[in-house]
Every structure is written in structure tokens, then in C-alpha cells.
Amino acid sequence: MTDRRIMNRTRVLSRCAAAFILAGATAWAQAQEMRLDVSGVGATQYPIAIGSFAGEGQLPEDIAAVIRNDLAASGLFRIIETNAVISDSATPDFATLRSQGADSVVGGSYSRLADGRYDVRYRLSDTVRQRSLGGESIVAGANDLRYAGHRAADFIFEKLTGQKGIFSTRIAFITRQGGRYRLKIADWDGRNEQTSLTSPEPIISPSWAPDGSRLAYVSFESKKPVVYVHTLSTGQRKAVANFKGSNSAPAWSPDGKTLAVALTRDGLSQIYLIPSDGGGEPRRLVSSSGIDTEPFYSPDGKYIYFTSDRGGSPQIYRVAVDGGQVSRVTFEGNYNVSPRVSPDGRKLAFVTRRDGGFYIMIKDLASGAETRLSDGGQEESPSFAPNGLWVMYATRANGRDMLMAASVDGRVKQRMSSDTGDIREPTWGPFGP
16 A cells, blocks of 8 residues: 655645635635536446445545545446445455445545544455455545545546546636636536636636646736736736737647747737747747637647638648648538647547537547537537546536536536536646646
């Protein structure tokens, strides 16, 4: 069993909230959390039993429940109900668990340390082979216990599926209620919301730095679109693109040193590259007689995908970061925008207008095959999970803007909604350290 220490992530986000909340927003610091509704199941489901942890009554957070909820929400696990207390230090009753249909089991324990933190231990075991598959000891403060549960769920997910879990990642999104816009950060499932910026003017296009330490976004607080970058650990923010005209659509290079942005400083919207620290002069990527916007880097940093109407209708194109020949990527339909490349570089998510609606499409970049992922007809802003297994996007239903996350095969959907306002423009953060 390995040992892992968790920094107090909540304190970091709270400092950000204190630094960024503008006048009149204090009452929103403690926002109501979103609801997560899951539908569908994966093609394969792993039956797993997760018992109550030993010492459970000592904790303000039920970590076993966090693990259950994470795994169940993925659609890839079938939770075998058990009322048993299963410790990480004791041998599970494999025969009984097998008779209940469980192929694996998780047990754990809690203990409070002298400094007030908690030592959370868990172990995953194979009930068929009757052997341990590994576990961890996680030391966390009271505010980070839910995060500890997410990390445990990530470990279990990877051990059983071979894919990295995303339960300890974060998302950023924009909410609107009345005349107030808020940039928020939350756990992957919408819980633990923190408000990073509140403004009476629109906030759009949030984008995570590759290491998760910064967010870029566009704010209209100065009565024009300006690109800002803020650092989560310090709460500092800086205007990095505030040129004449519009400054919009920031996208990070994989090394975090450069932002691709859409600027109108020389007339029509065109793609430029700027240092992410705001220093230096923008470098124009390509020249076009049309509108070029919505840049997005390929995972290897060699190419930039973008939206352009240079061919007469909005389509997605690709160009090398050092310029050169531009190649068209989408051909089906007369409206394809908002390109997002999967972390492995093999798929492209984008918004298309077809059959009278706006839908999220997934395109296999090698074969060219396209699959419609969404079915609401009012979708926008796709964003891949860092493991590439999910796409989150904004949609609208029953007069309310909300978020949806769908598995790339379309079999499982997770809807995130809130009674406190509309939710738009999600962006999924990277894996943590």
C-alpha cells in the first residue's frame, strides 16, 4: 500500500474566490451545488462491492459513498450492495462476495491523526483470484476528504479498466443568473463549487492551462472583450490580450508557454500566437480574407485547428504552428465550428448544424467517420475529459441551460443542472499531479 499526502486544495480555491469576486457578489461565494443525473450503461460493466469503511462514524465525509457514486456515474461499474463493514487490513469474505455477484471488493478504514488530519486507507481485492490488487494510505484534511475519495476512485477505475480515471479532475464553467455572470470551478461532478470571478458583464471561453494551475478566459468588464490569465494558487490575474478591437477564444499550447487567440487588431478576426505571460508581440499565424477564430492546439503542439468561413461557410481547418498550408478538416454540412481534439489526437469533437439543430459530433481523424454524440439540438462548447473517454458540452432543455457529459460511444450521459441559474461553456481540466 502506497502513501500519499494531499494538499488542502479547498484553501487554494477559496483564496482565488476571495481575490476575484467583484462588488455585490459576496452572497454567491457559497453557491448551491449542481445536480448530477446519470442515464445509460457502458458496453461492459464491472461488478464491484464497496463496503463501509472501518471507523466511518469518525469522518465528516463518507468516502466509501464518494467512491460508489464516482464509479456508478461512469456507467462502467455495477455496484453490488453490501451492508458489511470491510476493512483494508482484514481479508474479505470472498466466498460471500462472489455469491453476491462481486468480481472485486473495496475495503478501507479511517483514523484521525494528532494534527487533526485523517489517515484514509483503502484496498482493492479480486474476489475471483482472492488476492489484493493494491491500495493506498491518503492523509487529508477535513476539507479534502471528498477529494481523497475521488483519488481512490481513480485508482480503482484504472486498475480494473486500464484507463486513467477522471474523478479527481476539475471543470470550469460559466453561470448566469439575472444580470450576473460567474466563472466557477468545481469537481468533475459539479460538487464543491467555487466562484472565481463575478461580473455584470459577460465572461466567456474559459480554458485550462495544461498543468491546471491557471485559467484563461475572456471578460467584457472593460466594455470590450479582453483575454485574461489568472493563477489559481495566488489569485492573481493579468490581461494578456488587450489590443485594439476584439480579443477572444484563448487556447493553450501543450507546454503552457503560448496562447492562440483570435484578434481583430488588423481588421477581420484572425489567429495569433502570444506568450501566455502577456509579454512580446503577437505573431499572426495565417492570413485570410475570411473570419478565422476558435483556435485549438493538437496534443503534440504541432498543429492548430480553427474555425473559418474562408470557403464560404463556417468549417474547421488545420495549420502547422509555424504556418504554411491550411487544410480543411470538415466537409459534411455547411456549418461546423468549435473544434476540440482528443488527448490522444485521434478524434475531433465539434458543433455541427444539421437537421435543424446544433449537435456535438465526433470525427475519427484517421478514417473520417463521424458520429453524432448529442441529441438535444441546442448544443455547444464541447470539451474532452483528459482521458479522452468523455465529452462535456452545454445544452438547453426545458428553458434552462445546463451541462451534459457523454461517453464517446454515446452509451452513458451525465446531466448537470442547477436551480440557481443557467450553466454554459464547460471546460474540463487536466489530470492532477
